[in-house]
Amino acid sequence: MCCPTNPKKEQCLGRLIAFSGSVAIALRKNSAYVQGRRNLSLVGINVMWLSDVLHPFEALGLALFRGKDVSSKIDQLIMQYENYLDPSLDHPTLAKQIFQNFQVDISEGLKILKEMKRHYSK
Numbered sequence: 001m002c003c004p005t006n007p008k009k010e011q012c013l014g015r016l017i018a019f020s021g022s023v024a025i026a027l028r029k030n031s032a033y034v035q036g037r038r039n040l041s042l043v044g045i046n047v048m049w050l051s052d053v054l055h056p057f058e059a060l061g062l063a064l065f066r067g068k069d070v071s072s073k074i075d076q077l078i079m080q081y082e083n084y085l086d087p088s089l090d091h092p093t094l095a096k097q098i099f100q101n102f103q104v105d106i107s108e109g110l111k112i113l114k115e116m117k118r119h120y121s122k
Contacts (some may be wrong), residue, residue: 003059009116009119012115016112019109020057022104023104026049027047030047046101048103049098053106057077059076060074060077071120077113078113081113084096084099
């Protein structure tokens with residue numbers, strides 16, 4: 001079965017897909033396809049942090065597909081997203097600025113992941 005039969009799980013997955021799409025739009029704004037005012041010296045660092053938000057979804061997607069380790073993959077993502085928001089860590093300062101500049105709401109992503117955790121921990 002490809003999709004969960006629980007509508008709440010489906011809503012969580014739908015929100016997660018929408019969130020990842022908004023991050024992908026931010027990534028696209030740093031691509032050669034976008035003309036106009038881009039600070040080319042920041043493109044690499046922007047792409048690094050924005051893609052850092054998405055690449056762990058591969059492991060989550062595979063866990064969902066296989067039907068195992070889903071909860072642990074969600075836990076890893078939650079920890080990563082909480083680190084982005086932790087004011088005591090140095091590296092997230094730049095990341096937070098990039099997320100804000102490109103209107104990527106890490107708090108919303110974290111909220112989605114925590115809701116998913118409730119559904120997939122059962």
